Amino acid sequence: MVRHFSTIISAEHPTGPQFDADPVALMARADKLIPGKAPAIVAMKQMMVLLLNAQAPVLVHGPSGAGKELVAQALHDMSRRTGDMVAVNCAAIPADLLEGELFGAERGAYTGADSARAGLIEQAQGGTLFLDEIGDLPLQMQAKLLRVLETRSMRRLGGRSMIDLDIAVVAATHRDLAAMVKDGTFREDLYFRLSVFPLSVPPLTERLSDLPMLLDHLMHAEAKGRHDIAQPVFEASALRVLSAHDWPGNIRELKTLVQRACLLFPGRKVGAREVNESLMRFSYPEPGQTDWPAAPLPDMVAQDAPNALGEVFRHGSGKIDLRGYLRDIEVVMISAALDAQSNCVSRAADVLGLRRTTLIEKMRKHGLAR
Known part of the structure; x- marks a missing residue:
C-alpha cells in the first residue's frame, strides 16, 4: 500500500518579513537548499518560489522519506524570517500533555506550574512552527489549532491576555487527510484552511x-x-x-x-x-x-x-x-x-x-x- 504524507505550510504573516520578489534569486537559493536538477525536483522548486511569493497556505504531498522536513526548512530559510524553525512531533507527545507543550502555561495554571512558561507556538515567534505527524493531532487540539490560524493569536493555559503571533506553520503527516476528513477523524474546516495550494515532492525514483x-x-x-x-x-x-x-x-x-x-x-x-x-x-x-x-x-x-x-x-x-x-x-x-x-x-x-x-x-x- 502506498503511504501518503502531507506537509502543510501556512505562510500568511502580514506582519512578518518581506520576501525577495526576484524569482531568479529565490530559485538560486532553492537550488542551494535542495540539490537536484531532475525535471520533477526543478518543477517543485519553481512552485515553491511561486507559492512563497504568494504568501499563501501550501499543502505538500509526497512519499515517506522524500524530504518533507527539508522542504519545510527550505521554505523557512527562503522566507528570511528572523526566528527559528521550532519542531514538534504531535505523535510523540501524550495527548494530555500536548496542549501545554504547544500553548505553554502561566504560573499556577496546573499542579507543578511553579513559573510561567512559553509553549512551542510562542517560541516560534518570528519564525516557523513545524508540526510533524499532524494527522495524529486529537480533534480537540485541531479546533484549537484552527483558532490560532484564524486569529493569529493564542493564550497560555491559565492566561487571560491574548498573544499576537507572527509565525509560519508547517505541518506534516503520512496520513491521507482528505480520507480522514471523510472518516470524521480530521476537521474539514482545518483541512481546507491548510490546503489552499498543492505542492508535490517527487520520490527518488x-x-x-x-x-x-x-x-x-x-x-x-x-x-x-x-x-x-x-x-x-x-x-x-x-x-x-x-x-x-x-x-x-x-x-x-x-x-x-x-x-x-x-x-x-x-x-x-x-x-x-x-x-x-x-x-x-x-x-x-x-x-x-x-x-x-x-x-x-x-x-x-x-x-x-x-x-x-x-x-x-x-x-x-x-x-x-x-x-x-x-x-x-x-x-x-x-x-x-x-x-x-x-x-x-x-x-x-x-x-x-x-x-x-x-x-x-x-x-x-x-x-x-x-
Whole structure:
C-alpha cells in the first residue's frame, strides 16, 4: 500500500518579513537548499518560489522519506524570517500533555506550574512552527489549532491576555487527510484552511539522474566536521546498480546507504559488488573486495556505436576495461530481471535465457542476493 504524507505550510504573516520578489534569486537559493536538477525536483522548486511569493497556505504531498522536513526548512530559510524553525512531533507527545507543550502555561495554571512558561507556538515567534505527524493531532487540539490560524493569536493555559503571533506553520503527516476528513477523524474546516495550494515532492525514483549530485551532497554532510575522514568514490558500476533500485525509503534510505559507505569504504572505490554485498544489505566487506577495475558508463545505444568506440580508442587512453564493462551490464540486467520476477530465480533465468544453475552461479559471483 502506498503511504501518503502531507506537509502543510501556512505562510500568511502580514506582519512578518518581506520576501525577495526576484524569482531568479529565490530559485538560486532553492537550488542551494535542495540539490537536484531532475525535471520533477526543478518543477517543485519553481512552485515553491511561486507559492512563497504568494504568501499563501501550501499543502505538500509526497512519499515517506522524500524530504518533507527539508522542504519545510527550505521554505523557512527562503522566507528570511528572523526566528527559528521550532519542531514538534504531535505523535510523540501524550495527548494530555500536548496542549501545554504547544500553548505553554502561566504560573499556577496546573499542579507543578511553579513559573510561567512559553509553549512551542510562542517560541516560534518570528519564525516557523513545524508540526510533524499532524494527522495524529486529537480533534480537540485541531479546533484549537484552527483558532490560532484564524486569529493569529493564542493564550497560555491559565492566561487571560491574548498573544499576537507572527509565525509560519508547517505541518506534516503520512496520513491521507482528505480520507480522514471523510472518516470524521480530521476537521474539514482545518483541512481546507491548510490546503489552499498543492505542492508535490517527487520520490527518488523520479529523480535518479540526480544520484551523483545527491551522493556528493550527502557525503559532504556526513563528513562535515570530520576532515580526517576521506570520502568514498562511487564508480559507474555502482551508479548503475543504484539506478536500478526501487528506493522505497527515498532520500532517507539513500542517506543510510551513504553513511554505510563512509564507514566501510573511506577513501576507497565503491563498485557494483560493494553496493550489493555491503551497502544494500549491511555486511562488512571482505579483504580485497574492492580491487575490481572501474568500467565506463555505457552511453545510449546507437547505430554508430562502433564508430564512437573507435574514436575512444584512437583519441582516448586506448584502453577500455571490457571485462569490467560487461560484468557491470550483467549485474544490472540480472538485478532488473530478479526485480521484475519478484526475486524468483527460475523465472528470472527463463527471461534471461539462462539455466537456473548458471544464474545462481552468476549471482554468487557478483554477490547478488535473492
